Amino acid sequence: MKNRLKVLRAERDWTQADLAEKLDVSRQTINAIEKGKFDPSLPLAFKAARLFGLTIEDIFLEE
Amino acid sequence: MKNRLKVLRAERDWTQADLAEKLDVSRQTINAIEKGKFDPSLPLAFKAARLFGLTIEDIFLEE
DNA sequence: AGCTTAAGTAAAGTAAGCTTTACTTAATGA
DNA sequence: TCATTAAGTAAAGCTTACTTTACTTAAGCT
Numbered sequence: 001m002k003n004r005l006k007v008l009r010a011e012r013d014w015t016q017a018d019l020a021e022k023l024d025v026s027r028q029t030i031n032a033i034e035k036g037k038f039d040p041s042l043p044l045a046f047k048a049a050r051l052f053g054l055t056i057e058d059i060f061l062e063e
Numbered sequence: 064m065k066n067r068l069k070v071l072r073a074e075r076d077w078t079q080a081d082l083a084e085k086l087d088v089s090r091q092t093i094n095a096i097e098k099g100k101f102d103p104s105l106p107l108a109f110k111a112a113r114l115f116g117l118t119i120e121d122i123f124l125e126e
Numbered sequence: 127a128g129c130t131t132a133a134g135t136a137a138a139g140t141a142a143g144c145t146t147t148a149c150t151t152a153a154t155g156a
Numbered sequence: 157t158c159a160t161t162a163a164g165t166a167a168a169g170c171t172t173a174c175t176t177t178a179c180t181t182a183a184g185c186t
Contacts (some may be wrong), residue, residue: 001105001106001109003096009183015131015132015133016132016133016134016135017131019175025173025174025175026110026174027132027133027174028135028136028174028175029173029174029175030132031134031135032135032173032174033173035122035134035135037135038126038172038173038174039104039105039106039172040105040173040175041102041105041142041172041173041174042064042103042104042105042119042123042139043064043067043102043106043125044101044173044174045108046064046123046125049120050125051102051127055119055120056105056108056118056119056120057112057118057119059153059172060105060148062106062113066138078161078162078163079162079163079164080161080162080163088143088144088145089144089145090162090163091144091145091146091164091165091166092143092144094146094164094165095143095144095165096143096162097163098164098165100165101142101143101144102142102143102174103143103144104142104143104144104172107144115143
């Protein structure tokens with residue numbers, strides 16, 4: 001599953017560590033999700049959507 | 064995380080087993096999600112949203 | 127050159143999602 | 157009354173999400 005986290009971070013000038021902190025996960029988790037190593041849980045996807053003021057579908061894209 | 068699966072099933076007269084089959088998961092998985100025992104994975108949430116023609120946010124509600 | 131910061135990655139472990147098998151309960155109907 | 161069907165539940169096991177620790181690489185800066 002692809003996602004727009006890297007771009008959304010870049011627009012806000014946030015590092016992976018910054019985003020991790022805001023979402024209460026580890027930096028490695030953000031890295032792994034951005035690199036497509038695994039998908040976030042649904043609760044984490046919701047948290048990200050709320051953080052960016054977007055819907056889940058705006059951020060995460062089914063393959 | 065709450066969800067509207069039971070109502071959406073009822074509107075279509077589908078059993079838990081029917082929905083499970085359409086989503087390629089076991090009947091027990093549907094039961095557990097409906098009863099709030101755990102949240103679906105993000106890919107499964109996407110599949111359900113597409114099946115019902117709704118967004119993830121329409122079906123699954125953050126607590 | 128040396129320091130710092132961001133990103134990438136990996137191994138080992140815990141927790142959560144999901145499967146299979148199987149038993150139980152309640153409702154319906156022949 | 158007996159059989160069937162839908163829902164609920166539970167245990168054991170596998171897979172995936174996530175953590176912690178730690179090492180590496182590349183870029184920017186002094």
